[in-house]
Amino acid sequence: MKDLLSRVNISDLDTGRYIDNLTNAGTGLPRVAIAISGGGYRALMNGAGALAAFDNRSTNAAETGHLGGLLQSATYLSGLSGGSWLVGSLYVQNFTSVESIIFATDGFLSTLWQFDHSILNGPEGLSITRYYRQLFDDVDGKKDAGFNTTITDYWGRALSYQLVDPSDGGPAYTFSSISNDTDFTAAQAPLPLIVAIERTSGQLQIASNSTIFEFNPWEMGSYDPGLEAFAPLQFIGSNFTNGTIPRNGECIAGVDNAGFVMGTSSSLFNQAFLQIGRVEGVPEFLISAINDTLANVGTNNRDIANWPNPFFGYNSSGNLNANSTVLALVDGGEDLQNIPLHPLLLEEREVDVIFAVDGSADTATLWPNGTAMVATFNRSEARVSANDSRFPDVPDQNTFVNLGLNQRPTFFGCTNGSNTPRGPLIVYMPNAPYSFQSNVSTFDLEYSDEERNQIIQNGYNMATMGNGTVDSNWPACIGCAILARSLVRTRTRIPSKCADCFARYCWNGTTNSTLPNTYEPAQILTNTTEQSTSSAARISGTLLLGCFAFMLAI
Known part of the structure; x- marks a missing residue:
């Protein structure tokens, strides 16, 4: 953090001395969190661009004026649905970098994210x-072991072939095993949090006060009232009763398969997976097994x-x-809170600033409009949980x-220095067309490497505002937010x-609630030196290429 703040050039503050004074006084450094929204592959790729911008391992990201190191300064990194795919995929690979995956030309990492x-x-x-x-064999094995299975089991296993291990889906990879990884144990990575929502028996509509669950490498549970309890994730398959395992009971590990955790947070995509009957070559035994699963849980529980x-x-x-041996969880965005902010609002976590990366598709044209924030x-x-800071x-x-708050970064929760802040500062960072029209459908399941890289590049430009092309003071403003x-x-x-x-980026309370016209934003950046060059030619071995040649679109 000290290095990052020294590079962003807050000209009238000696940030190095300020951080040293905080450390010496024992008052604690600013606590940073990053939240990656849901939104399928669009959210994964948009979020990947932002994380690449924040990662000091990305090419040139640790140079003056760049934002590399923000990721390493963060204490928490949360994801839900498509955002959970990004977080989970990076962490099961020992917190690898986005660049290491998308620019790998051989070796294991080159086989990941082949969308x-x-x-x-x-x-x-x-x-x-x-x-x-x-x-089929993996899910059938879980069923034979005595565990309930749903469509999410198949969906989670399928995700693992793209995000964990393309050879066999990594059936032995567990989310709790992250706690043993080198970077995580050395405190070189934020605490990853994956979000899902509890659905009680007979409930079809997910209410805003539904219990929100989180998964981290050590445990799963909720701080929400009524439960306010956690259980060790590694042994979540054990026979717990009233918070304990019987004296003669067994500790059962392996249920927290990494793909199943990511699949749980994105269970809305079960509907897309049910389209396999239209795919040529899908064996009949698999279709029959899925139909049997649907018959067991009911179509309303798909x-x-x-x-x-x-x-x-x-x-x-x-x-x-409390009276059920089965805990039903669903997609973390089904209550419309499509940015996983909830676990970061817990007062005990003392988060100072949340960088909220929103890849939602709220408008008719598939861009965010702040619905998750609202x-x-x-x-x-509604004060659902007294444990949370006020939003x-x-x-x-x-x-x-x-x-235009959905087209540029905006700070929410600013203070003028005299009033007491209410919860963490939120730096809202919505997906917008900086260098690419990245408003692809949530349920698009296939992307060329060119499209993947363009959307990631756009996310990078969104986070950096075109490496300062839109606003040369943006890196300093990031430092001020921290x-x-x-x-x-x-x-x-x-x-x-x-x-x-703060004068430029803080929302000042102004509203305009009139119904807007169809939202069709123009591209924010244009390449003035390669107007006739195809978009494919602008993808290179570094996420920074092209940013310096971009100019504001008039």
Whole structure:
């Protein structure tokens, strides 16, 4: 963090001395979190671009004025649905970098994220029959071991062939095994948090006050009222009753398969996976098995993931699933909170700033309009959980569009230095067409390497504002956002550079709730030196190429 802040050039603050003083005083460094939204492959790729911009391992990202190191400065990194695919995939590869995957030309990493091979057809080099036989055998083995299975089991196994290990889907990879990885144990990586939502028996509509679950490498559970409990993720398959395993019981490991965790957070895609009957070559035994699974759970439950319930018999007065041995979880975005902000609002986590990367498709033209922010604000205002910090005020979705807040970064929760901040500062970073029209459909399941790289590049440009082309002071403003809450706590004078940043990027309470026209944004950056060059030619071995040649579109 000290290195990052020294590079972003907050001209009238000695950030090195400031950080040293915080360390020496024992008051704690600013606590940073990053949240990656849902939205299928679009969200994965958009979020990957942002993480590449924040990663000091990316080419040139640690140079003056760049944002490399923000990822390494973060304490938490949360993801849900498509965002969970990004977080999970990077962490099961020992917190590898985005560049290491997309620019690998040989070796294991080069086989990941090959989205030109649809998840419905399986990876290159594996016949469709063999692919589906392995899916079937893995899920059938889980069923034979006595565990409930749903469509999510098949979906999670399929995801693993793109995100974990294309040869066999990595059936032995567990999310809890991340706790043993080198970078994680050395505190070189943020704590990853994957979000899902509890669905009680008979519930079809996911309410805004539904219990939100999180998975981290050590445990799963919820801080929400009624449950407020966690269980060890590694042994989640054990026979828990009232919070304990019987004295003669066994500790059962392996249920927290990494693909199943990611599949649980993205169970909305079960519907897409059910289209396999239209894919040529899918063996009949697999279609029959899926139909049997649907018959067992019912078509209304096609989006659930059944977990052994470690909270069986626990807190029966408030725990809605206390009497069930099965815990049903669904896609983390089904309550419209499509950015996984909830676990980062826990007061005990003392988060100062959240970089909220929004790859949602809210408008008719598949761009964000702040719906996820509004949903989290509404839940906060309802005070569903007393354990959470208050979420800052945000405007309605029409205002997001009418004021262009869905086309550029905006700070929510700013303070003028005299009032007490309400929760963490939120740096809202929406997907927008900086260098590519990245508003692809959530349910598009196939992308060429060129399209993949263009969307990742666009996410990089979104996070860096075209490496400062849109605003040369943007890196300094990122630094000011990191320090904002700390400056108030320490009663430090707000640097003039930060005051200028807050004046430009903080939402000032203005609203315009009139119904906007169809939202069709123009590309923000244009390449003035290669107007006739194809988009494919602008992809290179570094995420930075082309950014310096971009100019603002008029």
